[in-house]
Amino acid sequence: MDSSALIGIWIAAGLTLFMYSSLYKDNPFFRFGEHLYLGLSVGYILIRVIYSNFIATLYVPLFEERDYWLIIPSILGISLYTRFFSKLAWISRITFAFLIGFGSGLGIPRIIAGGVFQQIEKIITPLGTQLTPFEYFSGILIVIGVFSVLIYFFFSWEHKGLVGGVSKVGIYFVMIAFGASFGYTVMGRMSLLIGRCYDLIDYSSSKYYYATIVLLVVIIAVLAVYELVLKKKEQPKT
Amino acid sequence: MRTKIGFLIIALFISISSFPAFAQEVKALVTPENFTAFDTPNDAGKSISLTWLVSKNNDQEGVYYIIYASQGSSGPWTQVDKILSTTAYKSEAPQYFGLKESNNQYHFYEVTGIPGVVESITSTVYFKLAITDGDNTVEFPSVVSAAPEGNFFDTSKTNVLIFVLIFSFLIMFFISLARKNPNLFVRHIPGLDAIEETIGRATEMGRPILYLNGLLDMSSLSTIAATSILGKVAKKVANYDSQIKVPCYDPIVMSVCQEVVREAYLEAGRPDAFKQDNIFFITNDQFAYAAAVDGLIVRHKPAANLYMGYYYAESLLIAETGAATGAMQIAGTDSITQLPFFITTCDYTLMGEELYAASAYLSREPLQLGSLKGQDYSKAFIIIVLVVGAVLSTAGYTFVVNLFKTF
Numbered sequence: 001m002d003s004s005a006l007i008g009i010w011i012a013a014g015l016t017l018f019m020y021s022s023l024y025k026d027n028p029f030f031r032f033g034e035h036l037y038l039g040l041s042v043g044y045i046l047i048r049v050i051y052s053n054f055i056a057t058l059y060v061p062l063f064e065e066r067d068y069w070l071i072i073p074s075i076l077g078i079s080l081y082t083r084f085f086s087k088l089a090w091i092s093r094i095t096f097a098f099l100i101g102f103g104s105g106l107g108i109p110r111i112i113a114g115g116v117f118q119q120i121e122k123i124i125t126p127l128g129t130q131l132t133p134f135e136y137f138s139g140i141l142i143v144i145g146v147f148s149v150l151i152y153f154f155f156s157w158e159h160k161g162l163v164g165g166v167s168k169v170g171i172y173f174v175m176i177a178f179g180a181s182f183g184y185t186v187m188g189r190m191s192l193l194i195g196r197c198y199d200l201i202d203y204s205s206s207k208y209y210y211a212t213i214v215l216l217v218v219i220i221a222v223l224a225v226y227e228l229v230l231k232k233k234e235q236p237k238t
Numbered sequence: 239m240r241t242k243i244g245f246l247i248i249a250l251f252i253s254i255s256s257f258p259a260f261a262q263e264v265k266a267l268v269t270p271e272n273f274t275a276f277d278t279p280n281d282a283g284k285s286i287s288l289t290w291l292v293s294k295n296n297d298q299e300g301v302y303y304i305i306y307a308s309q310g311s312s313g314p315w316t317q318v319d320k321i322l323s324t325t326a327y328k329s330e331a332p333q334y335f336g337l338k339e340s341n342n343q344y345h346f347y348e349v350t351g352i353p354g355v356v357e358s359i360t361s362t363v364y365f366k367l368a369i370t371d372g373d374n375t376v377e378f379p380s381v382v383s384a385a386p387e388g389n390f391f392d393t394s395k396t397n398v399l400i401f402v403l404i405f406s407f408l409i410m411f412f413i414s415l416a417r418k419n420p421n422l423f424v425r426h427i428p429g430l431d432a433i434e435e436t437i438g439r440a441t442e443m444g445r446p447i448l449y450l451n452g453l454l455d456m457s458s459l460s461t462i463a464a465t466s467i468l469g470k471v472a473k474k475v476a477n478y479d480s481q482i483k484v485p486c487y488d489p490i491v492m493s494v495c496q497e498v499v500r501e502a503y504l505e506a507g508r509p510d511a512f513k514q515d516n517i518f519f520i521t522n523d524q525f526a527y528a529a530a531v532d533g534l535i536v537r538h539k540p541a542a543n544l545y546m547g548y549y550y551a552e553s554l555l556i557a558e559t560g561a562a563t564g565a566m567q568i569a570g571t572d573s574i575t576q577l578p579f580f581i582t583t584c585d586y587t588l589m590g591e592e593l594y595a596a597s598a599y600l601s602r603e604p605l606q607l608g609s610l611k612g613q614d615y616s617k618a619f620i621i622i623v624l625v626v627g628a629v630l631s632t633a634g635y636t637f638v639v640n641l642f643k644t645f
Contacts, residue, residue: 019529026536034533041523083493099457109398112405113644117398120620121642124627126634143628150621155424155595156614174589175581182578189554 006208013203013211016196017219028226029219119146145173268295270303270345275365275384278348279334283388284358285350288365289328292343296369297323303345304368304375307352311364311381316352323369333394333645359386394645405616412615413608420602422611427596429568429586433467436542436566437474445541446481446516447471448534450556452547452571453487453524456494460572463597463606464546465491465498467570470600471544472499476506484517485534487527492519528552532559545569545584546593549576557583570596 018033058074061067076095082088123146127139151163152170159167204212273290277283288305296303301323306315329341331348349365351357362385368377416422440447449471451464468484475482482499486492496517503512520530532555535543543560545553545567553569553576560567561583569580570588580587588596591613598606627638 022532022536026533030536031533034529038521038526038530041521041526045522080490083490096456103457108402109395112398112401113395116401116620117642117644120623120627121639121644123624124631124639124642126631126636126639143624146624147621150617153591154614154617155591155610158425178578178581181575182582185575185578 001207009203009208010211010215013200013208014215016200017212017215021219021223024223027223029223144169149173268293269378269380270296270367270369272344273367273378273380273382275363275382277384277387280389280392280394281334281386283386284360285348286359286363286365286384286386287334288347288349288367288382289344290367292327292345299324301369301371304370305347305349306366306368306377307349307355308364309352309355309361311383315366316355318349318352318365319347320370321347332643336394337640337643361385397641398644404619405612408615408619409609409612411608412611413604416604416608416611420604420607422607424595424599424607424610427588427592427599429570429588429592430596430599432566432568432586433471433544434474436544436568437471437478437480439566440475440541441478441480443541446483446538447475448531448538448540448543448560448565449482449484450531450543450545450547451484451486451491451495452545452549452573453527453552454548455488456490458548460546460548460593461488461491463594464570465494466597466601466603466606467544467546467593468495469498469502472502473506476503476508476511479508479511481513482516483534483538483540485520485527485531486518487520487522489519492517524550524552525555528555531556535559535563535565539563540565543567545571545580546588547571548573549580551576554579554583560584 015033015036018029021027021033022030058070062070062074076098079091079095082091123142125139127136131139148166148170150170152159152167152174154163154167157163200212202208204210270290270293273288275286275288278285278287299322302320303323303326304320305318307318308315326345326347327342328335328344328346331346332341335341335346349359349363351359352363362383364381364383366378366381368375370376412422437447449468451461451468452458454461456462456465472482484492484495484499486495496514499517500509500512500514503509520527531552534540535556536559540560540563543557543565545557546569549556549571550573553571553573557567557569557580567584568586568588569584570593571577571580572590572593574590577587577589581589591610594606595610598610601607627642630638
C-alpha cells in the first residue's frame with residue numbers, strides 16, 4: 001500500500017477515535033481533535049473565499065476581463081466591513097438594505113407560491129366519488145390537521161375554551177409529524193455511525209497494520225495515565 | 239363470359255371500395271390551420287412559441303409534425319424537432335396560456351434554440367411545418383416568424399401578487415396600529431417564562447449562560463429574532479450580574495450581537511460588566527462550529543443553554559451535549575427539520591413562528607408586533623379560504639382550486 005494512503009488512514013482512524021473519546025469525558029485527545037478541526041475549517045474557508053470568491057468571481061473578471069460592472073457589487077461588499085467602525089457603520093446599511101430587498105423580492109413570491117398556494121391547492125382538492133374510503137379519510141384528516149395547527153400558531157387569541165381545544169388537537173398533529181421526522185433522521189444518523197464503525201473495523205485489519213486497535217490501546221493507556229496524574233494532583237498533601 | 243364479367247365487376251368493386259382508404263391517407267396530410275409564431279409570454283425573452291390548430295385528419299397515431307427553423311425567410315432550414323401529432327397541446331403550458339378550455343384546440347411547441355445553429359434565440363427566427371406518416375412527408379409552404387422579447391410582468395403569477403398585496407396591507411395596517419398602541423394582545427408563550435428561570439438558576443450556580451444565534455446570517459428573519467431575544471436576555475443577565483457567552487457562526491452576526499449585548503448592559507446600568515470577548519466568532523464550518531460549541535459546553539458547563547435561530551444537522555449534536563451536562567435548555571427555531579431534536583433534548587422549545595412571537599412579545603417593537611398580528615390575520619384569511627374552498631370544491635365548484643394554481 002502507498003505510504004501516504006496508509007498515513008492518511010492512520011490519521012483518519014486516530015481522529016475518529018479522538019472525537020469519540022468525548023463519550024468518556026472531556027480529555028486532551030478530544031480537545032486536540034476539536035481544535036485541529038476548527039483550525040483546519042477556518043484555514044480552508046479562508047483559502048476557499050480567496051480563490052473561489054475573490055479571485056475567480058472578482059479579480060479575474062474585473063481586472064483581466066475588464067467587466068467594470070463588478071465595481072458596484074464590490075463597493076457594496078466592501079461597505080459591509082464599515083460595521084467595524086462605529087462612525088461609518090451606517091454605510092453598511094445600504095448593502096444590508098439591498099441584500100434584504102433582493103432576498104425578499106426573490107423569496108416572498110416563491111414562499112407564497114410554493115409554501116402557501118400549493119398547500120391550499122392540495123387541501124381544497126375536491127373529494128370526488130372516485131376516491132377510496134381511505135383517500136376520503138386522508139382528505140378530511142389533512143383539512144382538520146392544517147386547520148387545527150394554524151389555530152395553534154394563532155397568537156392573537158388566548159388558548160382557552162374552544163380555541164384551546166382545537167389548538168391542542170393541532171399540537172398533537174405537530175408532534176406526530178415531528179415524531180416521524182425524528183425517527184427518519186435518526187435512522188439516517190445511525191447509518192452514518194454504522195458507516196464510520198465499518199471504516200474503523202476495516203482499518204483494524206492487518207492490511208492497515210491494525211491501525212484502529214493500536215490507536216485505541218494507545219488512547220486508553222494515555223487516558224489511564226492522564227487520569228492517574230490528575231488524581232494525584234487533586235489529592236491534598238498531608 | 240358471364241363468369242369473366244362477374245370477376246371484372248367484383249375487381250372493379252374491390253378497387254372502388256379500397257379507393258376511399260387510400261384517399262383518406264392522402265387527405266391526412268392537410269395544411270395545419272392557424273400556424274403562428276409569437277414571443278413566448280411570461281418569460282425572460284429567450285424563446286418563441288409556435289401554435290397551430292388541432293386537426294382531426296392530421297392527428298393520429300404514427301403521424302408526426304416536423305418543425306423547421308431558419309434565421310432567414312428563405313432558409314437554409316434546420317429541423318428543430320419531430321413531435322407526435324397526438325401530443326404537445328397548448329393546455330400543457332398553463333404558465334403561458336392560462337387554464338382556458340380552448341387551449342386543447344391548439345398544438346404548442348416552445349423553441350429555445352436551433353440545433354447546431356444557435357443555442358439560444360435572440361433575434362427574429364423563421365419557422366415552417368411539415369407532416370409525415372413515415373412514408374410520405376409534406377412540407378407546408380407557409381412561413382411564420384417571430385422575435386423573442388423579455389416580459390416585465392409574469393401574468394401567471396397575478397394570484398401571488400394579489401396575495402402579497404393583501405398580506406402586505408394587513409402587516410402594514412397592524413404595524414401602524416402597534417405604533418399607536420404597543421400593548422396589542424399577544425398570547426402568553428410558556429417558553430418565555432423559563433428564560434428568567436434559567437438566568438436565575440445560572441446566577442445561583444455561578445455558571446455562565448450559553449446563547450447561540452443559529453447558523454444563518456443577519457439577513458435571515460430567524461437570526462434577527464434571535465438577536466432581538468438576545469438583547470432582552472442580556473439585559474436580564476446584566477441585572478442578575480451573571481455571565482453570557484455568545485459563540486457566533488457568522489462574523490457580521492458577531493458584531494451585531496456585540497452591539498446588542500453592549501446596549502443591553504448599558505440599559506441595565508452595568509456597562510462596566512460588559513465583556514466584548516464573551517461574544518466571539520468561531521468558524522463558518524457547520525460541524526467544526528458544532529465541535530467547538532460542544533467543547534465549550536463540556537469545559538465551561540453552562541447552567542443554561544439558549545439555542546435561538548436557524549439550525550441544521552448540528553442541532554442534535556449541540557443540544558444532546560448540553561442535556562448531558564445537566565444544563566437547562568431552551569430552544570427556538572423555525573427550522574422544521576430540527577425541531578424534533580430540540581423538543582426531545584430541551585426543556586422548552588419555541589416552535590416555528592413562536593420564535594418571532596417571542597421576539598415581538600419581549601421587545602414590543604411596533605414592527606415585530608405589527609408583523610406578527612398581520613400574519614395572524616393572514617392565517618385567519620387562509621383558514622377561511624381552506625374551509626370554504628374545501629366545501630365548494632367538493633360541491634363541484636372547482637374554480638376555487640384554480641385560484642391557487644401555481645405554475
